[in-house]
Amino acid sequence: MHRIELRWLILLLMIAAAFLACSIGFYASYRTVREQLMSQALEANRVYAAKLAQSADTLFKAVQSEVAYSASMLSDGLGDPARVEAEVARLQLQSNAFNAAYAVNAEGRILAGMPRHTGLVGTVLETEGAKAALAQRRPLISSPYISARNNLVVFISHPIFGKDGSYQGYIGGSIYLAETNILHSMLGHHYYQDGSYLYVVDRQRRMIYHQDSLRVRETVTGNPVIEAVIKGEEGAMRVTNSRGVDMLAGYAPVESTGWGVVSQRPVEATLQPLDGLMLEILKRCLPFVVPLFLVIWWLSRLVVKPLHQLAITARHWDRAESQEQIRQVRTWYFEADQLKHAILGGLGLLHEKLGRLNQESITDPLTGLANRRGLHTVLAQWKAQENPFSVVAVNIDNFKQVNEAHGQEVGDKVLQFLGTQMRSISRSGDLLCRLGSKVLLLLPHTSLEEAGEIAERLRLWTAYMESPTGSFITVSAGVAYWPGGSASIADTLKRADDALHQAKREGRNRTVVSPPQEEESVATGPQEGV
Ligand SMILES: Nc1nc2c(ncn2[C@@H]2O[C@H](COP(=O)(O)OP(=O)(O)OP(=O)(O)O)[C@@H](O)[C@H]2O)c(=O)[nH]1
DSSP states (O other): OOOOOHHHHHHHHHHHHHHHHHHHHHHHHHHHHHHHHHHHHHHHHHHHHHHHHHHHHHHHHHHHHHHHHHHHHTTTOSOOHHHHHHHHHHHHHHSSOOSEEEEEETTSBEEEEESGGGOOTTSBOOSHHHHHHHHHOSOEEOOOEEOTTSOEEEEEEEEEEOTTSOEEEEEEEEEETTSSSHHHHHHSOOBOTTSOEEEEEOTTSBEEEOSSGGGTTOBOOSOHHHHHHHTTOOEEEEEEOTTSOEEEEEEEEETTTTEEEEEEEEHHHHHHHHHHHHHHHHHHHHHHHHHHHHHHHHHHHHHHHHHHHHHHHHHTTTSTTHHHHHHTSOOOSHHHHHHHHHHHHHHHHHHHHHHHHHHHHTBOTTTSSBOHHHHHHHHHHHHHHTOOEEEEEEEETTHHHHHHHHOHHHHHHHHHHHHHHHHHHOOTTOEEEEETTEEEEEEETOOHHHHHHHHHHHHHHHHTSBOTTSSBOOEEEEEEEEOSTTOOHHHHHHHHHHHHHHHHHTTSSOEEEOOSTTSOOEEESGGGTO
């Protein structure tokens, strides 16, 4: 199965971590800016509503003072119609607060009215405001009501008492909420392109100012903002308006009338700058993000490089040069360094063990000479290198009898004795190999003649050395030559064997040299006086 490389994994992890960190930062900024925009809009609406409510309140109080002043001016009595009319005219005209003004006697009959074209002088004023003023005989600001001419009206009145304290009537003015006057200028035109607007409700939850004229006079129930403001509370909250639009509303009561001023802005319009802001943040982050990713890439390469090199080299651990390559890997941090030493230690042990196993697999345990596998391994090399060689096949004479007479153990010792003799006459490049009771001596780059001489030396030397049996043993030898090239090595070994058998047949304790290929073999032995 294909496995992902650590450098890519670390790079991916680092990029994922950086991306996650950036995303979290970006999201946190987004949330913070969003909350800030919303709370700023809520606060701005609250302040605005409070300011307007306060202004309206101040206006009402000022108007009430004006009416009170007019009432005091008429405390001498309402007997002079010209004076009454002049006072009513002054009241209506001086501050543009009232759309109409009246002076009414104690029976409720109008003594003077402005503007004059109203033509009501002499009639009894039957409006809600008028009735309340007459009945309560105290300064009043009426609740908004619908007048006889279908105007939404607020009536502000002040009683007139004579010098003796007797009730003479009242003087007051009507403010038509939908028509031009100071209050309308103050409260009536507050809406913007972005969907922000302002409305005013009276104590009965009735709209008295609204950008949508169709909604004026509508009574609104279940709106938490209106509920709070008519309770006299000031504040701000997020609310869904009657059109289902998510709004940020600020509200404040008008103390003198109990009305509520509500200023609100759609959440969507409030958050509109957010997209631009976030884009700006992103643009400012980008110059840092690109170098950050490059640094991450460079760091991940730095961290992974030694591990990668160790992994690639360790994959070819069986190569002779792998150990040296691993040693040269620059492991600059603790874990990689420990890993390198562990791999080196493991490889050292493995190579040593393999070497030992290899050696054991080609060695005869009894004599320490090569075994058949060792023989074939060396012959394969010599064949590949076309190393010509001579082979001397040596066999202890009547070895079976040695075993029978002295036992297997002594037989083994005799074999070891022969091995020692043969080792003592061999050179460093020669190969000694035991195959059962036969020992081969392979002599590279050695002529047949030379090999014959060495075999003879061995035979004579053995015959004069006391063997582990306590007496002397003799050996026979067969010699053959492999010239290299296309000649068969198996054939050469067989010719050495044949020569050995010939030496046995001819009486043992002798050396027979197999002539190169077809020639007669030559026997040398004690009968020739060697
Ligand atoms: N002690 C011992 N004896 C072995 C070993 N390998 C083979 N032999 C014995 O060697 C004997 C055969 O050797 P040969 O060389 O044929 O000896 P032989 O026939 O008595 O003598 P020749 O006719 O002179 O060859 C048998 O008795 C084997 O049991 C060994 O590793 N240790």
